[in-house]
Amino acid sequence: MNEWFHCNKCFLVGTNDSQFWFTSCGHIICAECKKNGNLLLGQKGICVVCSKQETSIMMVNKNMKPDLIHLFRPPKDLLIEFTSKIKTTVEFQNAHRQRFFKHIREKHNKAAKIAKAAHVEITKRVEREKNLLAERNQVRMELDSTKYYVRQLEKVLADRDQEIHRLKRKSPSFVKRTSPHLKGRAGYPSLNGNTPLSRVSFFGCTTSTPNDFANIAAGCLDNRRRNNVGGNAGTAGEFDFLSQQRAMEEVVAGGPSFIPNTPALLGLPADTSNDNNDDQTNKDLDEEQPSPDLEANELTLFTDSSPMQFKVPENLPDVPIIAINRYPFFPGFIKKVDLKQNEALMNLIKSKARQKLPYVGLFVKKNPDDKSEAVPSISHLYTVGTFAHIFEMRDHEGRMLEMILNSHRRIRILQPLEPTIDFPKGNGRRKLSGNRKANLKTKKEEIQPEEQPQEQQIDQPPEEKLIIYARTENIVDNVPTQISIEITVKMQAIVSIIREIIRDNNMMAQHVALLLQPEHSIVDNPVYLCDFVGTIAQNAETEELQAVMEEINIMRRLDLALELLEKERARVKMLKSIRESVEKKVQEQNHKYLLNEQLKAIKRELGIEKEDKQAVLERLDERLANLNVPEYAMKVIKEEQTKLSFLDPHSSEFSISRNYLDWLTSIPWGKTSEEVTDVNRAQKILEEDHYGMKDIKERILEFIAVGILKKQTNGKILCFYGPPGVGKTSIAKSIARALNREYYRFSVGGMTDVAEIKGHRRTYIGAMPGKTIQCFKKVQAENPLILIDEIDKIGGAGYHGDPASALLEVLDPEQNSNFLDHFIDVPVDLSKVLFICTANETDRIPGPVKDRMEMIEVSGYVAEEKMEIAKNFLVPKCREKCALTEENLIITNEAINTLIRSYCRESGVRNLEKHLEKIFRKAAFRIVSNEENKNEKIIVDNSNLKEFVGREKFTSERLYDVTPPGVIMGLAWTAMGGSALYIEASLARKLRPWDAHQIVNTNVTTNSPSSPPQGSLEATGHLGDVMKESMRTAYTVAKNVLGRRDPNNEFLEQAHIHVHVPEGAVPKDGPSAGCTITSALLSLATGKPAVQGISMTGEISLTGKVLPVGGIKEKIIAAKRAGVNCVVLPEENKKDYEDLADFIKKDVEIHFVDHYDQVFDLIFPNFVPTTNSS
Missing domain, CATH: 1.10.8.60 (Helicase, Ruva Protein; domain 3)
Known part of the structure; x- marks a missing residue:
């Protein structure tokens, strides 16, 4: 342990046997140095290395504290030990994390499986509900139809029951006569409607519903009643019954002579041919076998097994002509046609139906915009059309003829014909006399119906020369007896394309799939196949469809059909791709939504994420923690939070309440930016950004100084006004930087809505607070600098209120401390805000708003x-x-x-x-x-x-190098700055004593020839009302001055003077040109020009006083720019002149005057009165 360090005093290297000591000041000493330093264990002394007093020592050994022993161990041992510990720790923690992640994955997979199963179940349920809904609608439609038919049948049977009871009361022999006829009749309807009804064929139409049967029977009975004209056949009661019996027999037998008379079918009178006897009828009825009923959707066209069989004449050249639009009517299909316009055509078709020729020809019009039902010439139609049979017809009392047509073959129109229309006579009953009634009661002979009266042939030409009847010929297709391989291949290609179209277009599948089944002959007949292609290709052009209709050569016709199908297939594929792309996007969105919902559910389950409502409330609480919200505002926020906690997150009220709370908590309650307290720094920033503007800079520095002394700064409302481009808006941003305030700008130019200032009511959709609250949310400080730009261009009062009045509450220091926004509906303090407004013209600022602002002028630059x-x-x-x-x-x-x-x-x-x-x-x-x-x-x-x-835009402003008599240079102020303004006075016409009338101030004054002449004044130059009044005042002052200075001069009393101000397209107004106009009039009257190089400004009073005007700086600048070095100013403007910079006053001679006599002496220094009046 002691091998790697040494003594810090004698630098002795340690060994295993040596002892070392460690001082509290961080040094290592050996035992010898410890002894020499008199350092004892457990006592404090002086360190022998650094001489620090109060030093304690401890022995370096393995018994040291853990936080010190590692300082003396070799780094290698420490590295090995800590590496082992870190490895063990990492492995331990990784094992725990793996177990936790495995648990999370299992839970996520489980939730995903549950969600997937739920999604599949929901999808199946939606599909099942969709199918059930479709079935329910279908059953409901069938039920409504059945109810309608049953009601109609019950009504008919009830009428018949009443008729039978009436007959019973009239004739006791009724029962005896009726029993042989009603007994054993198969398919004959009973009075209670329980016996099945037989099907009735009409023009090839099979009817099997009770309603149709009842209507047909009613029509036959009504025909018999109307067509019977009497005779000695029996009583009226017997006649009625026998008529009813025969009518019912005709319905059951379905005889060829039957034409029903009912609005549900044709609405036409029936043909009254002789009836068969009862025995023959009974025999026919007994032999008749009832056929099964067929639904409408079970009828199949163009096949030999079709139940709709009717005999159509192979050659019927003369047919009514119906002109149709856009799509040709190909053979083998059904089409509904309504006729409303051409009454002659409707009468012709009904006449042909009465003649048992219910056939028409349909031809397409060449002009698709023509909506008529008939054309004046064959050239207006395509020559090839379709021969069609009237499947069903309804006559709506002559207003409209509704037909369902079944096309059979193609025909070509040859020439128009003149139609012959049969109009039937009236069918009213004859009134029987008394003797006739007695004879009918006594005789028991069988009543024979009277022959139908002859129909009157009337040639009724149409009102217009339109083609409604024409001669046609059949078109025979050029089809070989033996179908070649090429035709077969083309037909197979057509069928293949049709199947592909069906596969991609579900709407066409149900209509076409049945026709493409192998057992039907349409796929083996090239003619029918081409007709079918022309029917389904309804998106093709009329010319293309008509070419298929007119083509006779089967090979060429198949080629045309293939071209139509190729275009239709391309269109269907495009629609399919669009549909698939849309479906794909929808599925992706649904998939993403499902995954997001699953992820949210998993996170909520794990506690990683909270619900939307809880997250919103927590975010609001976090905002409020950093704000110093007033008590009244906090009360509103807490109430709104409580309301929000009870609302459904998916409801509209939740979003409204959340939006309101977002705005309330976005206001920087109690937060302010730290303002600058260094005047020199603020002055330096202002000088860096802008040149000049002394008044504004001084005012801002004063504002800072007051804040420093007061140790707090309140808001202020300033208004900078001046011409455009002088830096009013840009200096506001510099002021914000100099004051260390946040900057926010909005313009009120053209603003007409009060809600822009005070916000919208929260009840409105899309409501928002006003500009001030939006400013607070953006800058996050209660003391920003808000620039209200173009305040002089604010809109006036209108439908949405007066925004200028709304600004009063914002800019009034007495009110803005409790500003109430309509949206926030809580008082907000604006007293710390520094408001700066900008304007070009102060006259256009509303008076109450202007009164609340401190106005600071920003003059133009020289x-x-x-x-x-x-x-x-x-x-x-x-x-x-x-x-x-x-x-x-x-x-x-x-x-x-x-x-x-x-x-x-x-x-x-x-x-x-x-x-x-x-x-x-x-x-x-x-x-x-x-x-x-x-x-x-x-x-x-x-x-x-x-x-x-480019070239220079301006030259000298001086129109005259030397001003002549009657011309004086004035000075004017505009929103763009100052400019030179010339006043020109000229003699228009000198009045003579014998003039009868003069024009004075645009008023006509009539004088007698002996009266003295009167002078007049005319003013032009696009002048305003104030300048016109100033001109009349100057005219009077000039007369007075001239009368005193030159009594003999009567020029102004007698002359007609025209005063003009150049640049007539520019509007001019204001009183400051009074001195200039007076000088121009006097210069003209005296005939002497004014002193050269002089200009003037000032308002003139009626007594000659010169009154002060504005814009002195701009006017002096304009005079210097025009090269004028002498300017006449009012005496009271002397203080304004003294405030100007020295470089502006340089090289300009200024004369201050307070009366016009001083002006007269300046411009006419050596004036000499005239001796004779001029």
């Missing part, structure tokens, strides 16, 4: 100030933006001065910055594009400045 700003701020900024250095580009001071005077004359420097950026951009382009000499240094001076910024 050329010297712009030069300093450009050199020290703008050029370095542009250089950094464009990544250029002084080695690449230099802009001379002369070039900057030219930019200021000839390109950028506005009060601010925003336009100057744009021109400088333009120079740097063009220079960067030159450097990059010049590959040969990229290191070339570009120098911009007056010689090449136009290459970078």
